[in-house]
Amino acid sequence: MSNDVQDLAARAGRSDSLELLARIGYAASGLIHLLIAWIAGQVALGGSGEADQSGALQQLSGTPVGGVLLWVCAAGFAALAIWHLVEAAVPHGGSTKDQFFDRGKAVGKAVVYGALGWTTFQVVTGQGSDSGESTTSATATLMQAPAGRILVGVVGLVVLGVGAYHVYKGVARKFLEDLKGTGGGEVTRAVEVLGVTGYTAKGVALGIVGALIGLAALQADPDQETGLDAALKTLQDQPFGWILLLLVAIGLAAYGIYSFARARYSTM
Incomplete structure (x- = not known):
């Protein structure tokens, strides 16, 4: 990577405005997860709803200030995507292996937040689509490619791995490395408990998504539902679901x- 690109990335990384928007992106992620949790809770108690990002965004759009909040969320997610791209571009310390891992993780996060930003933008501009159907459609399209079943299986394993990492990050409290102490002190016990519980639950949900994608590959079923909503409702179908x-x-x-x-x- 050229020094010019690294210098540009370093300057972007020092932008107070970009950092503020990126922090808003984390808050937006929190809001979306709260809405998904609310919908999932309603489904668990016999209600209905689409318990995924699209369902949460559509519910948010129906509130009096939904349009404004969606634009703020879209800007925050876009800023987080840019922030992580900057993180991937700037020099990293450690061994070559560690640098490769850190850069790869940063790029992965940039893709995730970029996709969230794009989905939010589509909803706020009236072009939103069902994310569960989009995931299933993407799986079906990939299945038709040469060695498609293998590719879908690999995607399933990757998502399963990401879910397992979330569980590990929560149980091992690795997420504390992302935080700086409150007021110069230690992170509060409440934040620690929330992180452990939250990362573990999200890891379980992602693990089920990965398993559904893997099942689609094993059964060569392009119509297998593979999104988060399908994963949570699959959980509901189990004994004491x-x-x-x-x-x-x-x-x-x-x-x-x-x-x-x-x-x-x-820690930005």
Whole structure:
């Protein structure tokens, strides 16, 4: 990577405005997770709804200030995507292996937040689509490619791995490395509990998504539903599923509240 690109990335990384928007992006992520948790809780108790990003964004759009909040969320997600791209571009310390891992993780986060920003933009401009259907459609399209079943299987394993990492990050409290102490002190016990609960619950949800994608590959079924909404409703279909879904909903709500703390205390 050229020095000019690294210098440009370093200057962008020192932008107070970009940092503020990126912190708003973490808060926006918290709001979305709270709405997903609310919908999932309603489904667990016999209600209906689409418990994923699109469902949360559509619910948000129906509020009196929904349009303004959606634009703020879109800007925050876009800023987070740019922030992580900058993080991938600037020099990293450590071994070559560690640098490669850190850059790859930063690019992955940039893709995730970029996709969230794009989805939010589509909703606020009236072009929103069902994210569950989009995920299923993407799986079906990939299935038709040469060695498509293998590719879908690999995607499933990757998502499963990301879910497992979230569980590990929560249980091992690795997320504390992302935070700076409150007022120069230690991160509060409440934030720590929220992080452990939230990361674990989100990891379980992502793990089920990965398993559904893997199942689509094994069965060569391009119509297998593979999104977050399908994953949570698959959980509901298990014995005592409504209890399991309710527990995951509580965990996702914890992740949402933790994200607000991260917006304030994240090490940027």
